[in-house]
Amino acid sequence: MKNKERPIGIFDSGLGGLTVFRELRALLPGENLIYFGDTARVPYGTKSAEAVIAFSKEITGYLLAKKIKLLIVACNTASSLALGAVRKISPVPVLGVIEPGAAAALKAVPRGGRVLVTGTTATVNSRAYSRALAGSGVRVTEKACPLFVPLAEEGWCSKPVAAAVAKEYLGPYRGKADALILGCTHYPLLKKVIARAIGPRTAIVDSAKAAALAARDGLAAAGLLSGATAGRSEFVVSDAPEKFSCLASRLLGIRTGKVKVKRF
Protein backbone atom coordinates (compact mmCIF):
# COMPACT_ATOMS: atom_id res chain seq x y z
CA MET A 1 0.00 0.00 0.00
CA LYS A 2 1.46 3.40 -0.97
CA ASN A 3 1.78 5.89 1.85
CA LYS A 4 -0.80 8.24 0.29
CA GLU A 5 -3.40 5.50 0.02
CA ARG A 6 -3.14 4.45 3.64
CA PRO A 7 -6.21 5.16 5.78
CA ILE A 8 -6.62 7.86 8.40
CA GLY A 9 -7.43 6.46 11.85
CA ILE A 10 -9.87 8.34 14.07
CA PHE A 11 -10.95 7.43 17.58
CA ASP A 12 -13.32 8.64 20.24
CA SER A 13 -14.87 7.31 23.45
CA GLY A 14 -18.05 6.62 21.48
CA LEU A 15 -20.19 8.49 19.05
CA GLY A 16 -19.03 12.09 19.47
CA GLY A 17 -15.95 11.79 17.27
CA LEU A 18 -18.31 11.19 14.36
CA THR A 19 -18.67 14.97 14.21
CA VAL A 20 -14.97 15.02 13.25
CA PHE A 21 -15.49 12.09 10.88
CA ARG A 22 -18.33 13.93 9.16
CA GLU A 23 -16.28 17.10 8.62
CA LEU A 24 -13.33 15.03 7.39
CA ARG A 25 -15.46 13.04 4.96
CA ALA A 26 -16.87 16.27 3.52
CA LEU A 27 -13.42 17.88 3.19
CA LEU A 28 -11.57 14.81 1.92
CA PRO A 29 -13.93 12.55 -0.02
CA GLY A 30 -11.04 10.53 -1.46
CA GLU A 31 -9.52 9.39 1.85
CA ASN A 32 -9.98 5.99 3.42
CA LEU A 33 -11.17 6.49 7.01
CA ILE A 34 -11.24 4.03 9.91
CA TYR A 35 -13.28 5.17 12.90
CA PHE A 36 -13.06 3.49 16.31
CA GLY A 37 -15.65 4.19 19.05
CA ASP A 38 -14.93 2.79 22.53
CA THR A 39 -18.59 2.14 23.26
CA ALA A 40 -17.84 -0.49 25.93
CA ARG A 41 -16.20 2.13 28.15
CA VAL A 42 -17.92 5.36 27.08
CA PRO A 43 -17.97 8.02 28.53
CA TYR A 44 -14.34 9.02 29.14
CA GLY A 45 -15.14 12.49 30.49
CA THR A 46 -15.96 11.35 34.02
CA LYS A 47 -13.00 8.94 34.34
CA SER A 48 -9.42 9.29 35.59
CA ALA A 49 -6.42 10.30 33.49
CA GLU A 50 -4.87 6.90 34.18
CA ALA A 51 -7.89 5.06 32.77
CA VAL A 52 -8.21 7.34 29.71
CA ILE A 53 -4.49 6.94 28.91
CA ALA A 54 -4.70 3.14 29.18
CA PHE A 55 -7.80 3.00 26.94
CA SER A 56 -6.25 5.40 24.37
CA LYS A 57 -3.04 3.38 24.10
CA GLU A 58 -4.96 0.16 23.50
CA ILE A 59 -6.97 1.75 20.70
CA THR A 60 -3.87 3.35 19.17
CA GLY A 61 -2.20 -0.06 18.97
CA TYR A 62 -5.26 -1.45 17.21
CA LEU A 63 -5.37 1.38 14.64
CA LEU A 64 -1.60 1.34 14.02
CA ALA A 65 -1.92 -2.31 13.03
CA LYS A 66 -4.26 -1.09 10.26
CA LYS A 67 -1.30 0.80 8.68
CA ILE A 68 -2.79 4.26 9.11
CA LYS A 69 -0.91 7.35 7.85
CA LEU A 70 -2.39 9.75 10.45
CA LEU A 71 -4.11 9.26 13.80
CA ILE A 72 -6.78 11.73 14.91
CA VAL A 73 -7.73 11.66 18.57
CA ALA A 74 -11.28 12.89 17.97
CA CYS A 75 -12.15 13.12 21.64
CA ASN A 76 -11.39 16.18 23.72
CA THR A 77 -10.99 14.15 26.92
CA ALA A 78 -8.45 11.79 25.34
CA SER A 79 -6.74 14.73 23.59
CA SER A 80 -6.45 16.51 26.95
CA LEU A 81 -5.16 13.58 28.93
CA ALA A 82 -3.54 11.08 26.59
CA LEU A 83 -2.08 12.90 23.57
CA GLY A 84 1.49 12.76 24.89
CA ALA A 85 1.22 9.06 25.74
CA VAL A 86 -0.27 8.26 22.33
CA ARG A 87 2.42 10.25 20.48
CA LYS A 88 5.11 8.31 22.35
CA ILE A 89 3.94 5.00 20.90
CA SER A 90 2.91 6.19 17.43
CA PRO A 91 5.32 6.23 14.48
CA VAL A 92 2.76 8.26 12.47
CA PRO A 93 1.62 11.83 13.22
CA VAL A 94 -1.05 12.21 15.90
CA LEU A 95 -3.51 15.09 15.82
CA GLY A 96 -5.71 16.04 18.77
CA VAL A 97 -8.70 18.35 18.82
CA ILE A 98 -7.51 20.82 21.48
CA GLU A 99 -4.87 22.75 19.52
CA PRO A 100 -7.01 23.20 16.36
CA GLY A 101 -9.96 24.28 18.53
CA ALA A 102 -7.84 26.77 20.47
CA ALA A 103 -6.38 28.19 17.24
CA ALA A 104 -9.84 28.60 15.74
CA ALA A 105 -11.02 30.41 18.89
CA LEU A 106 -8.13 32.87 18.66
CA LYS A 107 -9.24 33.84 15.15
CA ALA A 108 -12.75 34.59 16.48
CA VAL A 109 -11.73 36.69 19.49
CA PRO A 110 -10.09 40.12 19.76
CA ARG A 111 -6.95 40.49 21.89
CA GLY A 112 -8.01 40.84 25.51
CA GLY A 113 -11.28 39.12 24.69
CA ARG A 114 -12.90 36.35 26.68
CA VAL A 115 -13.13 32.68 25.66
CA LEU A 116 -15.46 30.24 27.41
CA VAL A 117 -14.37 26.62 27.06
CA THR A 118 -17.12 24.02 27.53
CA GLY A 119 -16.24 20.35 27.94
CA THR A 120 -16.45 17.23 30.05
CA THR A 121 -15.31 17.25 33.67
CA ALA A 122 -12.05 15.53 32.72
CA THR A 123 -11.26 17.96 29.89
CA VAL A 124 -11.98 21.00 32.05
CA ASN A 125 -10.04 19.62 35.01
CA SER A 126 -7.04 18.99 32.74
CA ARG A 127 -7.01 22.71 31.78
CA ALA A 128 -5.69 21.66 28.36
CA TYR A 129 -7.47 24.53 26.56
CA SER A 130 -6.16 27.06 29.07
CA ARG A 131 -2.63 25.79 28.41
CA ALA A 132 -3.16 25.89 24.63
CA LEU A 133 -4.42 29.49 24.87
CA ALA A 134 -1.82 30.68 27.41
CA GLY A 135 0.20 33.69 26.31
CA SER A 136 -2.22 34.57 23.52
CA GLY A 137 -3.69 37.55 25.33
CA VAL A 138 -7.22 36.21 25.73
CA ARG A 139 -8.94 35.53 29.03
CA VAL A 140 -10.09 31.94 29.42
CA THR A 141 -12.86 30.48 31.58
CA GLU A 142 -13.60 26.75 31.57
CA LYS A 143 -16.98 25.22 32.41
CA ALA A 144 -17.71 21.51 32.73
CA CYS A 145 -21.08 20.49 31.26
CA PRO A 146 -21.28 16.74 32.01
CA LEU A 147 -24.95 16.32 31.08
CA PHE A 148 -24.46 17.43 27.47
CA VAL A 149 -23.03 14.03 26.40
CA PRO A 150 -25.91 11.91 27.72
CA LEU A 151 -28.41 14.47 26.36
CA ALA A 152 -26.88 14.12 22.89
CA GLU A 153 -26.71 10.32 23.18
CA GLU A 154 -30.42 10.34 24.13
CA GLY A 155 -31.15 12.26 20.93
CA TRP A 156 -32.79 15.07 22.92
CA CYS A 157 -30.84 17.84 21.18
CA SER A 158 -33.87 20.00 20.41
CA LYS A 159 -36.14 19.16 23.38
CA PRO A 160 -37.02 21.83 25.96
CA VAL A 161 -35.00 19.82 28.50
CA ALA A 162 -31.83 20.41 26.44
CA ALA A 163 -32.50 24.15 26.54
CA ALA A 164 -33.04 23.96 30.33
CA VAL A 165 -29.76 22.10 30.85
CA ALA A 166 -27.89 24.55 28.60
CA LYS A 167 -29.38 27.48 30.52
CA GLU A 168 -28.36 25.92 33.83
CA TYR A 169 -24.73 25.59 32.71
CA LEU A 170 -24.36 28.68 30.53
CA GLY A 171 -26.84 31.20 31.95
CA PRO A 172 -24.20 32.82 34.21
CA TYR A 173 -21.98 33.46 31.16
CA ARG A 174 -24.68 34.81 28.83
CA GLY A 175 -23.46 37.87 26.92
CA LYS A 176 -20.08 37.74 28.69
CA ALA A 177 -17.89 35.77 26.24
CA ASP A 178 -16.57 36.64 22.78
CA ALA A 179 -16.27 32.98 21.84
CA LEU A 180 -17.44 29.64 23.22
CA ILE A 181 -15.42 26.56 22.33
CA LEU A 182 -17.42 23.35 21.87
CA GLY A 183 -14.69 21.45 23.70
CA CYS A 184 -16.24 18.01 23.34
CA THR A 185 -16.93 16.30 20.04
CA HIS A 186 -20.51 15.57 21.13
CA TYR A 187 -21.34 19.23 21.60
CA PRO A 188 -21.77 20.21 17.92
CA LEU A 189 -24.95 18.09 18.12
CA LEU A 190 -26.26 20.60 20.68
CA LYS A 191 -24.91 23.68 18.91
CA LYS A 192 -28.32 25.34 18.52
CA VAL A 193 -29.37 25.19 22.18
CA ILE A 194 -25.86 26.14 23.29
CA ALA A 195 -25.86 29.17 20.98
CA ARG A 196 -29.28 30.22 22.25
CA ALA A 197 -28.22 29.88 25.91
CA ILE A 198 -24.98 31.85 25.57
CA GLY A 199 -26.57 34.63 23.47
CA PRO A 200 -25.97 36.21 20.05
CA ARG A 201 -22.75 38.13 20.80
CA THR A 202 -20.73 34.95 21.38
CA ALA A 203 -19.13 33.14 18.43
CA ILE A 204 -19.42 29.35 18.61
CA VAL A 205 -16.15 27.56 17.81
CA ASP A 206 -16.48 23.95 16.68
CA SER A 207 -13.33 22.01 17.57
CA ALA A 208 -14.50 19.10 15.39
CA LYS A 209 -14.49 21.26 12.28
CA ALA A 210 -11.15 22.86 13.26
CA ALA A 211 -9.56 19.42 13.73
CA ALA A 212 -10.73 18.24 10.30
CA LEU A 213 -9.24 21.36 8.66
CA ALA A 214 -5.96 20.84 10.54
CA ALA A 215 -5.85 17.20 9.38
CA ARG A 216 -6.30 18.24 5.75
CA ASP A 217 -3.61 20.94 6.01
CA GLY A 218 -1.19 18.56 7.73
CA LEU A 219 -1.62 15.85 5.10
CA ALA A 220 -1.28 18.38 2.28
CA ALA A 221 1.93 19.81 3.76
CA ALA A 222 3.41 16.30 4.05
CA GLY A 223 2.38 15.38 0.50
CA LEU A 224 0.17 12.61 1.87
CA LEU A 225 -3.25 13.53 0.52
CA SER A 226 -4.84 10.62 -1.32
CA GLY A 227 -5.25 10.95 -5.08
CA ALA A 228 -8.42 8.82 -5.05
CA THR A 229 -11.87 10.27 -5.67
CA ALA A 230 -14.00 8.06 -3.44
CA GLY A 231 -12.57 6.73 -0.18
CA ARG A 232 -13.83 3.87 1.96
CA SER A 233 -15.24 4.33 5.49
CA GLU A 234 -14.87 1.63 8.12
CA PHE A 235 -16.43 1.71 11.58
CA VAL A 236 -15.31 -0.37 14.55
CA VAL A 237 -16.67 -0.25 18.13
CA SER A 238 -15.95 -2.11 21.36
CA ASP A 239 -19.64 -2.82 22.08
CA ALA A 240 -23.19 -2.62 20.68
CA PRO A 241 -22.54 -2.11 16.95
CA GLU A 242 -26.23 -1.91 15.96
CA LYS A 243 -26.93 0.86 18.44
CA PHE A 244 -23.90 2.79 17.18
CA SER A 245 -25.07 2.41 13.61
CA CYS A 246 -28.58 3.52 14.48
CA LEU A 247 -27.46 6.61 16.43
CA ALA A 248 -24.94 7.58 13.73
CA SER A 249 -27.77 7.64 11.25
CA ARG A 250 -30.33 9.33 13.51
CA LEU A 251 -28.10 11.98 15.09
CA LEU A 252 -25.58 12.66 12.34
CA GLY A 253 -27.06 11.33 9.12
CA ILE A 254 -24.07 8.98 8.68
CA ARG A 255 -24.76 5.60 7.08
CA THR A 256 -22.18 3.28 8.58
CA GLY A 257 -23.01 0.03 6.84
CA LYS A 258 -21.89 -2.98 8.91
CA VAL A 259 -20.05 -1.94 12.08
CA LYS A 260 -17.32 -4.30 13.30
CA VAL A 261 -16.65 -5.18 16.94
CA LYS A 262 -13.24 -5.25 18.59
CA ARG A 263 -13.28 -6.04 22.33
CA PHE A 264 -10.32 -5.32 24.59
Place this chain on the structure above:
Amino acid sequence: MKNKERPIGIFDSGLGGLTVFRELRALLPGENLIYFGDTARVPYGTKSAEAVIAFSKEITGYLLAKKIKLLIVACNTASSLALGAVRKISPVPVLGVIEPGAAAALKAVPRGGRVLVTGTTATVNSRAYSRALAGSGVRVTEKACPLFVPLAEEGWCSKPVAAAVAKEYLGPYRGKADALILGCTHYPLLKKVIARAIGPRTAIVDSAKAAALAARDGLAAAGLLSGATAGRSEFVVSDAPEKFSCLASRLLGIRTGKVKVKRF
Protein backbone atom coordinates in the same frame (compact mmCIF):
# COMPACT_ATOMS: atom_id res chain seq x y z
CA MET B 1 -13.09 -17.43 59.16
CA LYS B 2 -16.43 -18.85 60.29
CA ASN B 3 -19.18 -18.86 57.67
CA LYS B 4 -21.27 -16.35 59.65
CA GLU B 5 -18.44 -13.87 59.91
CA ARG B 6 -17.69 -13.85 56.20
CA PRO B 7 -18.45 -10.61 54.37
CA ILE B 8 -21.34 -9.87 52.04
CA GLY B 9 -20.20 -8.82 48.55
CA ILE B 10 -22.14 -6.14 46.71
CA PHE B 11 -21.50 -4.80 43.25
CA ASP B 12 -22.82 -2.18 40.89
CA SER B 13 -21.69 -0.40 37.73
CA GLY B 14 -20.73 2.57 39.88
CA LEU B 15 -22.30 4.57 42.62
CA GLY B 16 -25.96 3.57 42.42
CA GLY B 17 -25.59 0.31 44.34
CA LEU B 18 -24.66 2.38 47.37
CA THR B 19 -28.41 2.86 47.86
CA VAL B 20 -28.52 -0.91 48.51
CA PHE B 21 -25.39 -0.69 50.65
CA ARG B 22 -26.96 2.07 52.76
CA GLU B 23 -30.14 0.08 53.39
CA LEU B 24 -28.12 -3.03 54.20
CA ARG B 25 -25.83 -1.19 56.61
CA ALA B 26 -28.88 0.21 58.43
CA LEU B 27 -30.61 -3.20 58.63
CA LEU B 28 -27.51 -5.25 59.45
CA PRO B 29 -25.01 -3.15 61.40
CA GLY B 30 -23.00 -6.22 62.42
CA GLU B 31 -22.19 -7.49 58.92
CA ASN B 32 -18.90 -7.01 57.09
CA LEU B 33 -19.67 -5.52 53.67
CA ILE B 34 -17.46 -5.26 50.59
CA TYR B 35 -18.75 -2.94 47.88
CA PHE B 36 -17.38 -2.94 44.35
CA GLY B 37 -18.21 -0.11 41.90
CA ASP B 38 -17.12 -0.59 38.26
CA THR B 39 -16.38 3.11 37.77
CA ALA B 40 -14.01 2.50 34.83
CA ARG B 41 -16.86 1.13 32.75
CA VAL B 42 -19.93 2.86 34.19
CA PRO B 43 -22.69 3.12 32.99
CA TYR B 44 -23.90 -0.40 32.17
CA GLY B 45 -27.43 0.64 31.19
CA THR B 46 -26.54 1.71 27.66
CA LYS B 47 -24.30 -1.29 26.88
CA SER B 48 -24.87 -4.74 25.39
CA ALA B 49 -25.85 -7.88 27.31
CA GLU B 50 -22.58 -9.47 26.22
CA ALA B 51 -20.51 -6.65 27.72
CA VAL B 52 -22.52 -6.52 30.98
CA ILE B 53 -22.21 -10.29 31.43
CA ALA B 54 -18.43 -10.20 30.86
CA PHE B 55 -17.99 -7.31 33.33
CA SER B 56 -20.22 -8.98 35.96
CA LYS B 57 -18.33 -12.27 35.78
CA GLU B 58 -14.98 -10.51 36.27
CA ILE B 59 -16.26 -8.69 39.35
CA THR B 60 -17.85 -11.85 40.73
CA GLY B 61 -14.50 -13.63 40.50
CA TYR B 62 -12.86 -10.79 42.39
CA LEU B 63 -15.46 -10.80 45.19
CA LEU B 64 -15.53 -14.61 45.49
CA ALA B 65 -11.78 -14.49 46.19
CA LYS B 66 -12.69 -12.36 49.24
CA LYS B 67 -14.55 -15.38 50.72
CA ILE B 68 -17.97 -13.75 50.71
CA LYS B 69 -21.01 -15.61 52.07
CA LEU B 70 -23.56 -13.86 49.83
CA LEU B 71 -23.28 -11.87 46.61
CA ILE B 72 -25.72 -9.05 45.93
CA VAL B 73 -25.92 -7.78 42.36
CA ALA B 74 -26.94 -4.25 43.36
CA CYS B 75 -27.46 -3.07 39.79
CA ASN B 76 -30.69 -3.56 37.93
CA THR B 77 -28.96 -3.75 34.55
CA ALA B 78 -26.57 -6.49 35.71
CA SER B 79 -29.43 -8.25 37.56
CA SER B 80 -31.50 -8.19 34.36
CA LEU B 81 -28.80 -9.41 32.03
CA ALA B 82 -26.17 -11.30 34.01
CA LEU B 83 -27.80 -12.95 37.04
CA GLY B 84 -27.91 -16.39 35.43
CA ALA B 85 -24.29 -16.18 34.29
CA VAL B 86 -23.15 -15.01 37.74
CA ARG B 87 -25.09 -17.78 39.52
CA LYS B 88 -23.42 -20.37 37.27
CA ILE B 89 -19.95 -19.44 38.53
CA SER B 90 -20.81 -18.66 42.15
CA PRO B 91 -20.70 -21.31 44.90
CA VAL B 92 -22.45 -18.86 47.27
CA PRO B 93 -26.02 -17.56 46.94
CA VAL B 94 -26.53 -14.65 44.52
CA LEU B 95 -29.29 -12.11 45.04
CA GLY B 96 -30.38 -9.64 42.37
CA VAL B 97 -32.57 -6.57 42.77
CA ILE B 98 -35.29 -7.45 40.23
CA GLU B 99 -37.15 -10.16 42.14
CA PRO B 100 -37.25 -8.30 45.47
CA GLY B 101 -38.40 -5.14 43.65
CA ALA B 102 -41.11 -7.00 41.77
CA ALA B 103 -42.33 -8.69 44.98
CA ALA B 104 -42.49 -5.34 46.79
CA ALA B 105 -44.49 -3.85 43.91
CA LEU B 106 -47.04 -6.67 44.12
CA LYS B 107 -47.68 -5.81 47.76
CA ALA B 108 -48.41 -2.19 46.78
CA VAL B 109 -50.79 -2.89 43.89
CA PRO B 110 -54.28 -4.39 43.79
CA ARG B 111 -54.98 -7.33 41.48
CA GLY B 112 -55.54 -5.95 37.99
CA GLY B 113 -53.64 -2.80 38.90
CA ARG B 114 -50.97 -1.14 36.81
CA VAL B 115 -47.23 -1.12 37.54
CA LEU B 116 -44.85 1.28 35.78
CA VAL B 117 -41.25 0.04 35.74
CA THR B 118 -38.60 2.73 35.26
CA GLY B 119 -35.01 1.76 34.49
CA THR B 120 -32.07 2.05 32.14
CA THR B 121 -32.43 1.22 28.46
CA ALA B 122 -30.76 -2.17 28.99
CA THR B 123 -32.99 -3.10 31.95
CA VAL B 124 -36.15 -2.10 30.13
CA ASN B 125 -35.11 -3.85 26.90
CA SER B 126 -34.42 -7.03 28.87
CA ARG B 127 -38.03 -7.01 30.13
CA ALA B 128 -36.78 -8.64 33.33
CA TYR B 129 -39.41 -6.94 35.51
CA SER B 130 -42.20 -7.95 33.12
CA ARG B 131 -41.01 -11.57 33.38
CA ALA B 132 -40.78 -11.35 37.17
CA LEU B 133 -44.34 -9.96 37.36
CA ALA B 134 -45.82 -12.29 34.73
CA GLY B 135 -48.81 -14.29 35.92
CA SER B 136 -49.37 -12.09 38.97
CA GLY B 137 -52.43 -10.39 37.51
CA VAL B 138 -50.99 -6.88 37.29
CA ARG B 139 -50.52 -4.91 34.09
CA VAL B 140 -46.92 -3.84 33.50
CA THR B 141 -45.53 -0.96 31.45
CA GLU B 142 -41.79 -0.34 31.20
CA LYS B 143 -40.21 3.03 30.51
CA ALA B 144 -36.50 3.67 29.95
CA CYS B 145 -35.22 6.87 31.59
CA PRO B 146 -31.55 7.00 30.55
CA LEU B 147 -30.89 10.56 31.71
CA PHE B 148 -31.72 9.82 35.35
CA VAL B 149 -28.31 8.19 36.03
CA PRO B 150 -26.19 11.09 34.74
CA LEU B 151 -28.51 13.55 36.52
CA ALA B 152 -27.94 11.73 39.81
CA GLU B 153 -24.19 11.44 39.18
CA GLU B 154 -24.14 15.22 38.54
CA GLY B 155 -25.76 15.76 41.95
CA TRP B 156 -28.64 17.66 40.34
CA CYS B 157 -31.35 15.66 42.14
CA SER B 158 -33.31 18.68 43.33
CA LYS B 159 -32.63 21.16 40.49
CA PRO B 160 -35.47 22.34 38.22
CA VAL B 161 -33.76 20.47 35.39
CA ALA B 162 -34.31 17.17 37.23
CA ALA B 163 -38.02 17.96 37.48
CA ALA B 164 -38.10 18.82 33.75
CA VAL B 165 -36.43 15.52 32.82
CA ALA B 166 -38.78 13.56 35.11
CA LYS B 167 -41.79 15.31 33.57
CA GLU B 168 -40.53 14.53 30.05
CA TYR B 169 -40.25 10.81 30.87
CA LEU B 170 -43.17 10.36 33.26
CA GLY B 171 -45.71 13.03 32.26
CA PRO B 172 -47.60 10.64 29.94
CA TYR B 173 -48.08 8.18 32.84
CA ARG B 174 -49.12 10.72 35.48
CA GLY B 175 -52.06 9.47 37.53
CA LYS B 176 -52.23 6.24 35.50
CA ALA B 177 -50.15 3.79 37.60
CA ASP B 178 -50.78 2.22 41.00
CA ALA B 179 -47.07 1.73 41.61
CA LEU B 180 -43.82 2.89 40.05
CA ILE B 181 -40.76 0.69 40.51
CA LEU B 182 -37.45 2.55 40.86
CA GLY B 183 -35.81 -0.09 38.67
CA CYS B 184 -32.29 1.30 38.86
CA THR B 185 -30.28 1.66 42.04
CA HIS B 186 -29.50 5.30 41.18
CA TYR B 187 -33.15 6.28 41.09
CA PRO B 188 -33.80 6.44 44.85
CA LEU B 189 -31.59 9.55 44.74
CA LEU B 190 -34.24 11.15 42.50
CA LYS B 191 -37.22 9.77 44.42
CA LYS B 192 -38.72 13.19 45.22
CA VAL B 193 -38.82 14.54 41.65
CA ILE B 194 -39.99 11.17 40.36
CA ALA B 195 -42.84 11.07 42.90
CA ARG B 196 -43.85 14.62 41.99
CA ALA B 197 -43.85 13.86 38.26
CA ILE B 198 -45.90 10.67 38.51
CA GLY B 199 -48.43 12.17 40.94
CA PRO B 200 -49.78 11.32 44.41
CA ARG B 201 -51.88 8.26 43.58
CA THR B 202 -48.83 6.19 42.58
CA ALA B 203 -46.85 4.29 45.24
CA ILE B 204 -43.07 4.48 44.76
CA VAL B 205 -41.35 1.09 45.15
CA ASP B 206 -37.66 1.19 45.99
CA SER B 207 -35.93 -1.94 44.70
CA ALA B 208 -32.78 -1.06 46.70
CA LYS B 209 -34.70 -1.27 49.97
CA ALA B 210 -36.50 -4.43 48.87
CA ALA B 211 -33.16 -6.10 47.98
CA ALA B 212 -31.68 -5.27 51.39
CA LEU B 213 -34.69 -6.78 53.15
CA ALA B 214 -34.46 -9.91 50.98
CA ALA B 215 -30.75 -10.25 51.82
CA ARG B 216 -31.48 -10.07 55.53
CA ASP B 217 -34.28 -12.63 55.27
CA GLY B 218 -32.15 -14.97 53.17
CA LEU B 219 -29.22 -14.87 55.58
CA ALA B 220 -31.53 -15.36 58.59
CA ALA B 221 -33.20 -18.37 56.97
CA ALA B 222 -29.78 -19.93 56.26
CA GLY B 223 -28.54 -19.23 59.79
CA LEU B 224 -25.80 -17.04 58.37
CA LEU B 225 -26.46 -13.69 60.08
CA SER B 226 -23.36 -12.37 61.78
CA GLY B 227 -23.35 -12.26 65.57
CA ALA B 228 -21.12 -9.18 65.64
CA THR B 229 -22.37 -5.75 66.65
CA ALA B 230 -20.24 -3.50 64.41
CA GLY B 231 -19.24 -4.71 60.95
CA ARG B 232 -16.53 -3.36 58.67
CA SER B 233 -17.23 -1.66 55.35
CA GLU B 234 -14.79 -1.88 52.46
CA PHE B 235 -15.07 -0.04 49.15
CA VAL B 236 -13.29 -0.98 45.94
CA VAL B 237 -13.65 0.67 42.51
CA SER B 238 -12.09 0.17 39.08
CA ASP B 239 -11.28 3.89 38.61
CA ALA B 240 -11.23 7.31 40.29
CA PRO B 241 -11.46 6.38 44.00
CA GLU B 242 -11.43 9.96 45.30
CA LYS B 243 -14.36 10.97 43.12
CA PHE B 244 -16.30 7.90 44.29
CA SER B 245 -15.59 8.76 47.90
CA CYS B 246 -16.61 12.37 47.42
CA LEU B 247 -19.90 11.52 45.66
CA ALA B 248 -20.73 8.81 48.21
CA SER B 249 -20.49 11.43 50.91
CA ARG B 250 -22.25 14.22 49.02
CA LEU B 251 -25.11 12.22 47.50
CA LEU B 252 -25.66 9.51 50.09
CA GLY B 253 -24.00 10.67 53.28
CA ILE B 254 -21.76 7.57 53.28
CA ARG B 255 -18.24 8.01 54.62
CA THR B 256 -16.15 5.49 52.75
CA GLY B 257 -12.71 6.08 54.25
CA LYS B 258 -9.96 5.03 51.86
CA VAL B 259 -11.32 3.48 48.65
CA LYS B 260 -9.19 0.79 47.00
CA VAL B 261 -8.65 0.40 43.24
CA LYS B 262 -8.85 -2.86 41.32
CA ARG B 263 -8.37 -2.53 37.55
CA PHE B 264 -9.41 -5.26 35.11
